[in-house]
Structure formats: C-alpha cells, structure tokens
Amino acid sequence: MSVTAARxxxxxxxxxxxxxxxxxxxxxxxxxxxxRGRRLPGWALLAIAVAALxxxxxxxxxxxxxxxxxxxxxxAILYLTGVFAAAWSVEGPRxxxxxxxxxxxxxxxxxxxxxxxxxxxxxxxxxxxxxxHDFFFTSMRNIGARDANGGAYHAIVGTLEQTGIATLxxxxxxxxxxxxxxxYGRGPLAGTIRFFVGVMTGIPxxxxxxxxxSFWVLVISPKLNGGRPGxxxxxxxxxxxxxxxxxxxRSTEEMLRLVPASLREGAYALGVPKWKTVLRIVLPTALPxxxxxxxxxxxxxxxxxxxxxxxAGGGASINVNPFxxxxxxLALLTFQQAGDASRYAPARAWSAALTLVALVLILTIAAxxxxxxxxxxx
Amino acid sequence: MGKPIPIxxxxxxxxxxxxxxxxxxxxxxxxxxxxxxxxxxxxxxxRGVTLAAGAMVLVVIVAIAIFLGYQAVPALGRNxxxxxxxxxxxxxxxxxxxxxxxxGFGTVYTAVIALALAVPVSLGxxxxxxxxxxxxxxxxxxxxxxxxxxVPSVVFGLWGRDCLYTPVRELSAWxxxxxxxFPPFHGDGPxxxxxxxxxxxxxxxxxxxxxxxxxxxxxxxxxxxxEAALALGATKWEMIRTAVLPYxxxxxxxxxxxxxxRALGETIALAMTLGNTNILGFDLVTNGGTTIAANIxxxxxxxxxxxxxxxxxxxxxxxxxxxxxxxxxxxxxxxRRELTETAV
Numbered sequence: 001m002s003v004t005a006a007r008x009x010x011x012x013x014x015x016x017x018x019x020x021x022x023x024x025x026x027x028x029x030x031x032x033x034x035x036r037g038r039r040l041p042g043w044a045l046l047a048i049a050v051a052a053l054x055x056x057x058x059x060x061x062x063x064x065x066x067x068x069x070x071x072x073x074x075x076a077i078l079y080l081t082g083v084f085a086a087a088w089s090v091e092g093p094r095x096x097x098x099x100x101x102x103x104x105x106x107x108x109x110x111x112x113x114x115x116x117x118x119x120x121x122x123x124x125x126x127x128x129x130x131x132x133h134d135f136f137f138t139s140m141r142n143i144g145a146r147d148a149n150g151g152a153y154h155a156i157v158g159t160l161e162q163t164g165i166a167t168l169x170x171x172x173x174x175x176x177x178x179x180x181x182x183x184y185g186r187g188p189l190a191g192t193i194r195f196f197v198g199v200m201t202g203i204p205x206x207x208x209x210x211x212x213x214s215f216w217v218l219v220i221s222p223k224l225n226g227g228r229p230g231x232x233x234x235x236x237x238x239x240x241x242x243x244x245x246x247x248x249x250r251s252t253e254e255m256l257r258l259v260p261a262s263l264r265e266g267a268y269a270l271g272v273p274k275w276k277t278v279l280r281i282v283l284p285t286a287l288p289x290x291x292x293x294x295x296x297x298x299x300x301x302x303x304x305x306x307x308x309x310x311x312a313g314g315g316a317s318i319n320v321n322p323f324x325x326x327x328x329x330l331a332l333l334t335f336q337q338a339g340d341a342s343r344y345a346p347a348r349a350w351s352a353a354l355t356l357v358a359l360v361l362i363l364t365i366a367a368x369x370x371x372x373x374x375x376x377x378x
Numbered sequence: 379m380g381k382p383i384p385i386x387x388x389x390x391x392x393x394x395x396x397x398x399x400x401x402x403x404x405x406x407x408x409x410x411x412x413x414x415x416x417x418x419x420x421x422x423x424x425r426g427v428t429l430a431a432g433a434m435v436l437v438v439i440v441a442i443a444i445f446l447g448y449q450a451v452p453a454l455g456r457n458x459x460x461x462x463x464x465x466x467x468x469x470x471x472x473x474x475x476x477x478x479x480x481x482g483f484g485t486v487y488t489a490v491i492a493l494a495l496a497v498p499v500s501l502g503x504x505x506x507x508x509x510x511x512x513x514x515x516x517x518x519x520x521x522x523x524x525x526x527x528x529v530p531s532v533v534f535g536l537w538g539r540d541c542l543y544t545p546v547r548e549l550s551a552w553x554x555x556x557x558x559x560f561p562p563f564h565g566d567g568p569x570x571x572x573x574x575x576x577x578x579x580x581x582x583x584x585x586x587x588x589x590x591x592x593x594x595x596x597x598x599x600x601x602x603x604x605e606a607a608l609a610l611g612a613t614k615w616e617m618i619r620t621a622v623l624p625y626x627x628x629x630x631x632x633x634x635x636x637x638x639x640r641a642l643g644e645t646i647a648l649a650m651t652l653g654n655t656n657i658l659g660f661d662l663v664t665n666g667g668t669t670i671a672a673n674i675x676x677x678x679x680x681x682x683x684x685x686x687x688x689x690x691x692x693x694x695x696x697x698x699x700x701x702x703x704x705x706x707x708x709x710x711x712x713x714r715r716e717l718t719e720t721a722v
Binding site: 202309334360 | 433439506526644671694
C-alpha cells in the first residue's frame with residue numbers, strides 16, 4: 001500500500017515542481033525559491049460561495065422553476081465546480097481534487113444532520129403537547145374519536161413488562177452462550193455459533209414476530225388455554241427475546257475476550273476450577289461491559305413495533321397480566337394512533353413516540369455511562 | 379486472546395489425590411478448592427449448560443424456518459395463483475390467490491433506492507468522523523449517530539408521514555414536471571406516498587448503521603501507512619485514497635450488506651409511509667407500492683386463516699432473502715477477524 005502511495009506521489013510530484021506557469025509565476029513574485037506552492041486564499045472560497053449562490057438564485061427565481069431548495073442544490077454544485085476550477089488554476093490538479101473531495105465529505109455530514117435535527121425538533125415540539133396527567137395515568141379504554149383525552153398507561157405497562165420478561169429470558173441464555181463460545185468453544189461448533197449469532201442479528205423483526213406467532217401463539221399456547229390462540233404480552237416478550245439474544249451474546253462475547261488471560265491463569269494456579277473461575281473471576285470483571293450490551297439490546301427491543309403488533313394484539317385497556325389477553329406497548333400505541341382517524345390521535349401518537357424515545361435514550365446513555373466505568377474500557 | 383488457557387484447572391489434574399488445602403489464603407478468597415470429584419462434574423455440568431445455550435442460537439434459526447414453513451404450507455396449497463409471479467394479494471377470497479411479485483419487487487426496489495442514497499452520504503460522514511473532524515467533534519457526533527441508530531422505526535415512520543410527506547410530494551411534482559421524460563418520474567400523480575418517500579425515509583434509517591461500521595473500519599486503518607503517505611507529500615484525499623480506502627474495502631462491503639439486510643426487513647416505517655397497493659413498476663413518484671414486511675403489518679389485522687398462512691409464507695420468503703444477504707455480509711466480516719468486534 002505504501003509502495004502504491006509512493007508511486008502515486010512520485011508520478012504526481014514531478015509536474016508540480018516543473019510546472020511552467022506555477023514556477024514562472026513564483027519566480028516573478030518572489031526572488032528566493034519558495035518552499036510552498038501558491039495557495040488559494042480564504043476569501044476566494046467565500047467569494048466562490050457567494051457567486052454560486054447569486055448565480056443559482058439568478059437562474060432559478062426569474063425562470064420560476066423552483067424554490068430555495070433548488071437554489072441550494074444548484075449553488076452547491078456550482079460551488080464545487082468553482083472551487084475545483086479555482087484550485088486547479090492556482091494550486092494544481094491534485095489540490096483541486098483534494099479540496100473538492102473535502103467539500104463533498106463535509107457536505108455529506110451537513111446532509112445527515114438535517115434529518116436528525118428535524119426528527120428531534122418535531123418530536124419535542126409535537127410530542128410535548130400531550131405529556132399531561134391523563135397521558136401517563138389513563139388508558140385508551142372507552143376513548144372515542146371525539147375524546148381529546150386518553151393516555152398511554154396501558155402501553156407503558158406493556159412495554160415495561162414485555163421488555164422485562166424478554167430481558168429475564170435473554171440475559172442468562174445470552175451470557176451462557178457467550179461463555180461457551182469464549183471459554184469452552186473449540187472447533188467448528190463454536191465457530192458456527194459465532195457465525196450464526198452474527199446472522200441472527202440481521203433477522204427482520206417482523207420475521208421474529210411471525211415465528212412466535214406460528215410457534216407459540218398458534219401451536220403451543222392453544223394447548224395450554226383450551227384451544228384459543230394466546231395473544232399475550234408474554235408472546236411479545238418471546239419475540240423480543242429472539243431479537244435481543246444475538247446482541248447480548250455478541251457484546252458479552254467481546255467483553256469476555258477483553259478479560260486478560262493472566263486473571264484466568266492466576267485463578268487456575270490457585271486451584272480454582274474452571275467453572276468457578278468463569279463465574280467468580282471472568283464474569284465480574286466483564287460485568288459493566290455486559291450490562292452495557294444488555295441495555296443497548298433492551299433499548300432496541302423496547303422500540304420494536306412489528307412483533308408486538310403480530311403477537312400481543314394490542315388492546316385499549318390496562319392489562320397487567322402478561323400471560324393472558326391482549327397487551328399494548330408504547331411503540332404499538334404510536335403506530336395505532338398514527339393510523340387513527342381521530343383529530344386527537346396524532347398528538348397522542350407523538351407523545352407516545354416522545355415517551356418511547358426518552359425511554360430508549362435514557363437506556364442508551366446509561367449504557368454508555370456504565371461502559372465508561374468498565375475496568376476493561378479501551 | 380480468546381484461546382483457551384493451556385494451564386489445566388485444579389480439578390482436572392491427578393484424580394484420587396486429596397484436595398488442595400482449602401485455606402491457602404488467596405485461593406479461598408477467590409472461592410477455590412472444593413472436593414475434586416464434585417468440581418469435575420460441576421465443570422461438566424457448567425459446560426453442558428453453556429453449550430445448550432449456545433446451541434439455542436442454531437435451534438432458533440432452524441425453528442424459524444420449520445415453523446414458518448409448517449404454517450405456510452396449507453395456505454400455499456390452497457393458493458390458486460403462482461406464489462412467485464402473481465402480483466395481487468387476495469388470500470381470503472374464493473379461490474385464494476396471492477403472490478409476492480409486487481411485494482417482493484417493492485422490497486428490493488425500496489432497499490436499492492435507500493442504499494443508493496445512503497451509501498455515499500454515510501461513507502462521507504464516516505470519513506468526516508474518522509479523518510476530518512476534530513477529536514471532540516468526532517466523539518460527540520459519533521455518539522449522536524449511535525443515538526440516531528437507537529431511534530425506533532415507528533418514530534421514523536411517524537416523522538416520515540407527518541414531516542417528510544409534504545416535501546417529497548412537492549419534489550415529486552417538480553420532478554414530474556421537469557424531468558418527467560425519465561421513466562421513474564413519469565407517473566402523473568397523486569404524489570407523496572410513493573416509493574420515493576419510502577426510499578428516502580429508509581435511507582435516513584440505515585444511514586447510522588452503515589456510518590458507524592465504516593467509521594470503525596476507517597479508524598482502524600494502519601496509522602503507519604497514513605503517515606507514510608502524508609510524509610511523501612500526498613494531499614489528504616490522496617492519503618485516504620491510497621492508504622485508507624483499499625484497507626477498508628471489505629469492511630465497507632460488509633457495512634453496505636448489513637444496511638441492505640436492515641432495509642429489506644424494515645416494516646413499520648414503510649407500512650406507515652408507502653401507498654400500500656400492489657404495483658409492479660419502476661414509478662417512483664406516484665402513490666402506491668408496498669414491501670413484503672409492510673404488507674404483513676398492514677394485512678395482518680384483517681387476515682383470516684388462509685390470509686395468515688399466506689402472510690407467513692411471504693415472511694418465510696423474506697427470511698430467506700435476509701438470511702442470504704446476512705450470511706454474505708458475515709462471511710465477508712468473518713474473514714476479517716478484527717471487524718467482528720465492531721459489527722453492529
């Protein structure tokens with residue numbers, strides 16, 4: 001790679017030194033040999049930007065073919081072309097390419113910040129309107145199209161219970177799987193498990209929902225409660241487990257690998273059996289990192305709508321029993337209210353969305369803070 | 379580092395000997411030194427438990443295929459149309475007729491639009507974060523991108539429906555008016571809830587995934603090569619082109635494939651923004667279009683027995699596609715071990 005770099009450099013280096021115009025001009029302006037080539041002054045970039053904007057406006061507005069968006073787009077293209085041309089004539093082709101790419105990379109960043117800012121702004125502006133007492137302490141039971149109140153209590157209960165049960169199932173399972181892969185796994189089986197944990201990360205949430213639908217709701221649960229398919233919060237928790245498991249295994253695995261081998265060797269040398277070493281030495285050392293991974297998985301699971309839609313039913317009343325009858329969740333409530341024709345529904349949808357995002361963000365930020373406290377933090 | 383430690387645990391040494399004196403001070407602090415026979419079996423039990431948990435991953439993946447197939451087969455048997463070439467979705471009429479031609483096409487089409495929009499932008503952001511931005515800015519923005527990845531898709535769907543809809547509708551009308559000769563912009567309205575809206579929204583949603591993975595790859599490119607390139611007088615872009623990009627290529631491919639997998643499986647945001655009609659065509663601007671996942675979310679509530687089986691059958695097909703995409707992505711990542719620890 002460095003050889004390629006050197007070759008490119010060598011090939012490109014020669015023209016700049018023997019550039020007839022550049023050298024001639026340099027010699028004329030400064031008698032002593034210049035160490036640096038001529039550079040485009042800062043005001044030139046500004047001038048190009050202003051000129052591009054003016055030209056774009058002058059073309060777009062009189063012709064009546066668009067609004068400020070088109071002006072911005074055309075101005076951006078003109079600016080890039082202008083910078084390229086100016087840098088080419090003053091600093092040479094290599095610098096021209098450098099400046100253009102640098103401008104492109106910066107503009108990609110600006111382009112990405114726009115939707116992020118818009119999402120945040122809308123969420124806070126529209127979501128804070130209905131964050132009142134009713135929203136947090138009542139459900140949607142008996143709320144008709146003409147009722148302005150109604151709340152998300154049932155959905156909050158559902159979200160907490162479903163993600164809680166999912167965590168209770170996922171954490172032991174995921175940690176054990178990671179322990180097998182890192183501490184015991186040898187040969188093809190451990191490799192296969194690692195590989196498919198990665199693949200499992202990519203399973204669409206709707207497929208996880210369909211899986212629990214066709215496995216638990218339609219096949220197993222009818223045998224338990226007399227032939228009725230059991231749409232319930234527990235089914236949603238199972239679906240979330242399918243989605244959380246690979247994330248937990250993966251993050252735990254990484255953390256276990258970061259535990260220094262000398263710690264394990266020290267324990268073995270003192271006569272501690274392997275399982276005790278893993279449980280008492282390795283796991284506690286890796287614990288903050290594992291907690292981080294679990295919290296991130298939890299945050300992602302809390303926001304899932306599709307599986308809950310398929311297997312939890314999503315009722316309007318409060319149901320604190322996750323094992324029986326329909327349950328709602330914040331994400332599902334957002335989806336339902338977004339599709340509701342009532343004029344009061346959008347405000348409820350945005351408030352539910354804001355509550356959900358707040359929950360997810362608190363989990364994510366807390367996870368990062370825990371990660372920062374880890375003795376293994378890189 | 380992940381290799382098992384060669385030193386044998388105490389329990390595995392010479393059997394039949396009395397256990398180590400348990401009061402060797404530090405050992406007891408670490409909880410060591412039980413009777414040997416019990417530790418041997420405890421170790422085996424522990425190993426078995428962890429093995430079972432690890433095998434669960436494989437079991438779940440196989441079980442997904444089996445149970446989806448089990449529920450899908452009866453519905454497929456009743457289907458009077460060809461499942462792969464029929465484009466409408468009438469599973470509960472008599473006779474049932476449904477196919478994934480339109481929904482499958484929509485799935486791939488929206489994903490391709492999203493990738494075309496998101497990949498250049500996210501590679502740009504990743505390069506900005508890894509090589510251009512000052513350190514504090516890069517840390518803060520990287521954190522912000524991670525947060526963006528954590529925003530639930532239903533929130534994006536709500537935002538797309540309430541905030542992105544009007545700009546896209548106006549843009550569609552504009553495109554049709556001025557670039558209407560180009561076939562994808564040829565449709566004559568109504569505009570708004572179109573593949574364009576879904577594609578743009580999806581692009582915004584997969585942006586953080588592609589960005590965070592490729593940023594890690596860019597950051598891991600060998601510093602020595604970068605400094606060598608700069609020392610030889612390369613400009614910043616030449617340094618990136620010669621020392622960073624070649625090194626990062628497999629990682630970029632993997633990031634794009636993971637983004638593709640996410641885009642193919644995205645459900646709720648598309649169910650909320652697409653027009654929800656089964657059309658088979660490249661028209662970007664006119665209302666309509668759906669994807670397999672969005673179709674499942676939208677039709678599930680009204681589905682009867684056959685309808686449910688039909689939706690599960692389409693879900694099985696989606697599972698197959700995403701499995702293939704993810705296996706390819708993971709195979710690329712797997713060959714580069716250093717990438718696995720940063721994979722999203």
